[in-house]
Amino acid sequence: MAVLSLPRALLFAGAALPFQSLAQTITTGDGKVIPATNVTVAPAAQAVAADAEANALQLTDAVLANLTAHQLSDIDLFQFGDSNATARMAKRASVGDCKVWPGDAAWPSPLTWEVFNLLTGGALIKTVPIGAVCYPNSGVYNAQKCAGILANWTQSATHANDPTSVMSPLYQGETCMPQNGNTSTCTLGGFPSYAVKIESVYQIQLAINFARSTGVRLVVKNTGHDFLGKSCGAGALSIWTHNLKWTRFIPSIRTPSYSGPAMEIGAGIEVGDLYAAANQYGVTAVGGECKGVGVSGGYTTGGGHSPMSGKHGLAADQVLSVNVVLPNGRFVTASETENTDLFWALRGGGGATFGVVTSMTVKVYPKMTFSGVTWTITTGPDTNNTDDVFWQAMYAYWRKFPDYADQGSYGYSDIFPRGPAGSGAGYTWTMNPWLVPGMALADFQAMVQPLLDEWTALGFDFTPVFFEHDNFYDAWTRHFPTESVANSNLRTASRLFPRANWANETLREAMFDAVRSVVEDGSALIQYNMNPAQPQGSPDAAANTHWRDAVWYGIMGASWADGLTQDQFEDVQKMITLDWMARLRPYGPGGYLNEGDVMEPDFGDAFYGTNYPRLLQLKRQIDPYDVFWAPTAVGSDRWRVQNQGWLTLQTGKLCKVSE
Numbered sequence: 001m002a003v004l005s006l007p008r009a010l011l012f013a014g015a016a017l018p019f020q021s022l023a024q025t026i027t028t029g030d031g032k033v034i035p036a037t038n039v040t041v042a043p044a045a046q047a048v049a050a051d052a053e054a055n056a057l058q059l060t061d062a063v064l065a066n067l068t069a070h071q072l073s074d075i076d077l078f079q080f081g082d083s084n085a086t087a088r089m090a091k092r093a094s095v096g097d098c099k100v101w102p103g104d105a106a107w108p109s110p111l112t113w114e115v116f117n118l119l120t121g122g123a124l125i126k127t128v129p130i131g132a133v134c135y136p137n138s139g140v141y142n143a144q145k146c147a148g149i150l151a152n153w154t155q156s157a158t159h160a161n162d163p164t165s166v167m168s169p170l171y172q173g174e175t176c177m178p179q180n181g182n183t184s185t186c187t188l189g190g191f192p193s194y195a196v197k198i199e200s201v202y203q204i205q206l207a208i209n210f211a212r213s214t215g216v217r218l219v220v221k222n223t224g225h226d227f228l229g230k231s232c233g234a235g236a237l238s239i240w241t242h243n244l245k246w247t248r249f250i251p252s253i254r255t256p257s258y259s260g261p262a263m264e265i266g267a268g269i270e271v272g273d274l275y276a277a278a279n280q281y282g283v284t285a286v287g288g289e290c291k292g293v294g295v296s297g298g299y300t301t302g303g304g305h306s307p308m309s310g311k312h313g314l315a316a317d318q319v320l321s322v323n324v325v326l327p328n329g330r331f332v333t334a335s336e337t338e339n340t341d342l343f344w345a346l347r348g349g350g351g352a353t354f355g356v357v358t359s360m361t362v363k364v365y366p367k368m369t370f371s372g373v374t375w376t377i378t379t380g381p382d383t384n385n386t387d388d389v390f391w392q393a394m395y396a397y398w399r400k401f402p403d404y405a406d407q408g409s410y411g412y413s414d415i416f417p418r419g420p421a422g423s424g425a426g427y428t429w430t431m432n433p434w435l436v437p438g439m440a441l442a443d444f445q446a447m448v449q450p451l452l453d454e455w456t457a458l459g460f461d462f463t464p465v466f467f468e469h470d471n472f473y474d475a476w477t478r479h480f481p482t483e484s485v486a487n488s489n490l491r492t493a494s495r496l497f498p499r500a501n502w503a504n505e506t507l508r509e510a511m512f513d514a515v516r517s518v519v520e521d522g523s524a525l526i527q528y529n530m531n532p533a534q535p536q537g538s539p540d541a542a543a544n545t546h547w548r549d550a551v552w553y554g555i556m557g558a559s560w561a562d563g564l565t566q567d568q569f570e571d572v573q574k575m576i577t578l579d580w581m582a583r584l585r586p587y588g589p590g591g592y593l594n595e596g597d598v599m600e601p602d603f604g605d606a607f608y609g610t611n612y613p614r615l616l617q618l619k620r621q622i623d624p625y626d627v628f629w630a631p632t633a634v635g636s637d638r639w640r641v642q643n644q645g646w647l648t649l650q651t652g653k654l655c656k657v658s659e
């Protein structure tokens with residue numbers, strides 16, 4: 001009999017579920033009964049190396065048969081979804097109307113969690129919220145670590161490197177915020193109960209099989225950038241993919257629709273990793289603007305807009321093949337020639353819906369020139385710009401969006417109010433940047449000059465700063481901002497405005513007035529002028545059809561002060577969805593699922609467009625068990641998080657909606 005300890009099991013007050021001394025054995029080939037430990041179980045669970053380059057150790061039927069032969073308890077829980085054993089388990093797990101909740105009789109016992117831990121090679125982590133080190137009674141108080149977390153709180157790496165931290169703390173219920181260590185208590189809130197630190201494919205397979213068989217809620221976290229609370233969840237087991245960091249350059253690849261250079265990237269690769277590697281390989285990759293966003297996690301599966309989008313479409317349009325672990329636990333490749341429905345769905349149909357992506361192969365392009373411009377313009381009493389001139393200048397810019405989009409533009413700017421709504425304090429408008437991939441500076445300046453002439457005639461005070469680089473990496477490192485994250489008092493929504501609105505002057509000006517009214521009422525506006533049309537010859541993707549004819553994409557949102565009552569808080573949330581977005585939906589029915597409103601009323605059409613019915617059909621087919629669930633994900637409306645106010649957070653039990 002061996003006493004097993006869980007190396008990473010950390011205890012803290014409030015959620016203490018200490019591991020007991022556990023006795024667990026396995027039977028060896030010659031019939032001896034020996035203690036089950038991380039040393040004895042690992043060889044019995046010998047995984048199969050299928051792809052040495054990706055270090056993809058896989059779970060196979062042979063491994064499971066071996067473990068069954070060794071009589072390790074609970075092995076049925078790790079069977080694949082297409083095996084007979086699991087058909088029985090899945091039935092049992094779905095008897096109730098809710099996912100199994102900590103404390104339920106059906107919640108796995110400490111012994112069962114320990115078996116799971118052993119099988120994953122000790123990769124199971126019992127959740128300790130990132131801020132716990134700031135709480136004197138947490139049992140893990142550490143003043144020095146706390147100071148480090150507080151100092152780096154707004155950096156994405158602080159959260160990406162933690163197994164369960166997310167960058168919109170609103171959705172985990174703002175529990176255990178490191179800033180409140182001396183004034184509140186640390187609870188788990190919407191954090192998952194456990195996370196598995198993924199280093200290889202078999203661990204994902206084990207986690208999915210375990211969640212499906214036990215009925216424990218499953219979530220997937222890569223970096224935690226999600227704005228809708230999709231990468232956390234109370235009572236869940238989380239699959240943490242951040243450490244799947246590897247890239248491989250493929251100088252030339254041939255698929256039915258593409259021939260040229262490509263990169264294979266692990267699921268943990270972030271935009272900054274991708275750009276640095278592409279620069280080294282002498283190519284240009286398609287990624288987002290912020291360095292910490294995970295490329296093949298939520299970003300590409302959700303569509304993915306990029307400085308390259310005006311020329312080459314969405315990130316989803318770059319994908320040549322995807323390796324993915326399905327809801328039934330099987331590891332498959334989806335491409336133009338294999339699992340083609342899945343291939344379509346994974347390119348824009350959203351993360352955490354059809355499986356866990358382990359890696360992707362994506363198109364890359366030759367190095368090219370990037371010319372562009374940046375500026376910071378302020379309005380208000382202490383400047384040379386009145387708000388009236390500012391709006392005239394803005395409308396002049398907006399009117400030209402279809403033309404700029406036609407030239408491959410990526411115009412990325414934000415407008416922030418300099419004071420409360422109605423204070424007359426003015427705005428700050430930062431262009432960061434406007435650029436065109438592959439365009440020489442002289443051509444770029446010629447494109448922009450007519451607008452600047454109009455502004456001069458208006459008496460608008462501005463100072464453009466032009467640039468030109470012979471590669472993307474230099475343009476990106478020098479002219480893009482570093483985003484700060486983890487502001488808890490902030491919620492955003494977004495809209496995609498189609499080109500057709502510009503063909504009718506009345507409609508166009510009414511759209512501008514509506515957007516202006518929202519900004520005047522206190523919203524920030526993060527706006528992108530680009531048209532991510534589907535590139536010629538690239539296969540159909542599930543990405544939101546509203547993206548394809550958009551020439552303007554806007555993110556709007558509100559922040560609020562600490563200390564609001566629940567009613568005041570809900571008034572702000574309702575204002576965003578039911579007032580501000582209601583004003584804009586007539587002009588932009590679509591929104592971007594990765595930067596959208598978690599309360600979007602008709603999220604099926606808004607986030608997926610005309611692709612929704614086919615996506616829903618595939619979801620039911622590929623994930624009949626609803627192992628994967630996230631707010632506003634395809635098919636998510638048949639479950640609801642319990643005990644929420646008007647806004648859906650991730651702090652409650654996940655239950656079926658009665659039909």
Ligand SMILES: Cc1cc2nc3c(=O)[nH]c(=O)nc-3n(C[C@H](O)[C@H](O)[C@H](O)COP(=O)(O)OP(=O)(O)OC[C@H]3O[C@@H](n4cnc5c(N)ncnc54)[C@H](O)[C@@H]3O)c2cc1C
Pocket residue numbers: 167219220221222223224225226227230231241267287288289290292293294295296297298299300301302303304305306350351352353355356357358483484485594595630
């Ligand atoms: C500062 C900032 C800048 C941004 N800039 C851009 C931008 O320029 N362009 C753009 O298009 N978007 C941008 N986004 C939005 C971004 O695309 C989304 O937040 C995206 O979901 C991030 O994916 P992630 O994997 O990093 O995040 P996570 O929060 O870890 O995951 C997001 C979603 O994907 C799921 N998921 C994660 N990994 C996997 C996986 N391996 N397989 C299946 N599902 C998975 C999660 O469960 C979750 O539902 C930005 C966001 C922020 C906060």
Ligand SMILES: *[C@@H]1O[C@H](CO)[C@@H](O)[C@H](O)[C@H]1NC(C)=O
Pocket residue numbers: 005007038039121122
């Ligand atoms: C097994 O667990 C012990 C601690 O319990 C740890 O020190 C050791 O490194 C682990 N070995 C393996 C192979 O994981």
Ligand SMILES: *[C@@H]1O[C@H](CO)[C@@H](O)[C@H](O)[C@H]1NC(C)=O
Pocket residue numbers: 028029043044045046047062063066
């Ligand atoms: C089965 O377990 C034994 C150790 O008990 C190991 O030697 C063998 O490689 C395992 N086979 C498979 C397929 O995992």
Ligand SMILES: *[C@@H]1O[C@H](CO)[C@@H](O)[C@H](O)[C@H]1NC(C)=O
Pocket residue numbers: 083084
């Ligand atoms: C599953 O069950 C079916 C019939 O119920 C049987 O024919 C099949 O052999 C079983 N498969 C396995 C792997 O046991």
Ligand SMILES: *[C@@H]1O[C@H](CO)[C@@H](O)[C@H](O)[C@H]1NC(C)=O
Pocket residue numbers: 147148149151152155
């Ligand atoms: C904050 O992060 C930076 C890297 O961005 C690191 O160098 C520094 O040590 C961190 N500060 C603290 C106090 O941990």
Ligand SMILES: *[C@@H]1O[C@H](CO)[C@@H](O)[C@H](O)[C@H]1NC(C)=O
Pocket residue numbers: 134146178179180181182
């Ligand atoms: C809590 O109080 C201690 C002692 O006053 C102080 O050093 C520490 O910075 C405070 N922690 C936080 C998170 O404010």
Ligand SMILES: *[C@@H]1O[C@H](CO)[C@@H](O)[C@H](O)[C@H]1NC(C)=O
Pocket residue numbers: 382383384461
């Ligand atoms: C206003 O314009 C004048 C003349 O160009 C300039 O000197 C001054 O710096 C401007 N003021 C501000 C606040 O930009």
Ligand SMILES: *[C@@H]1O[C@H](CO)[C@@H](O)[C@H](O)[C@H]1NC(C)=O
Pocket residue numbers: 504505506507
């Ligand atoms: C232009 O848009 C306005 C406002 O939506 C509408 O009333 C009008 O019929 C449209 N005109 C044409 C020609 O479509």
